[in-house]
Amino acid sequence: MGQPTRHFFVCTNERPPGGKPSCGARGAAVLQRLREGLAAHPELWGTTSVTASGCLGPCFDGPTVVVYPEAVWYARVGPSEAAEIVEHHLVGGAPVERLRYRWPDDG
Secondary structure, three states: OOOOOEEEEEEOOOOOOOOOOOOHHHHHHHHHHHHHHHHOOHHHOOOEEEEEEOOOOOHHHOOOEEEEOOOEEEOOOOHHHHHHHHHHHHHOOOOOHHHEOOOOOOO
16 A cells, blocks of 8 residues: 555534634534545555544635545535545545535635
8 A cells, every 4th residue: 555646634623612613523424424435445445545634724614625636625515415525536536516615716
């Protein structure tokens, strides 16, 4: 097994109540679904990683998932969206366009 060629990072950051939103438990559920998807595909174990991460940035639109090296960002991911990401992106290699996060314009 070598270095992974695709890496899924899932925000599981938890903040105290009353402040800026965080992905927390919802992100943890997404992380679990992606890990289960990877576990069901041993042919991907040497090339794909799924990792919990701290804050990825778009807190008001979480849970957030980012996939590298493609730099594909997903937002508002729940368990059903995670299942779709498993099927199409993790296993099939094609991003789920309808779930992609679109960064707000700076100008």
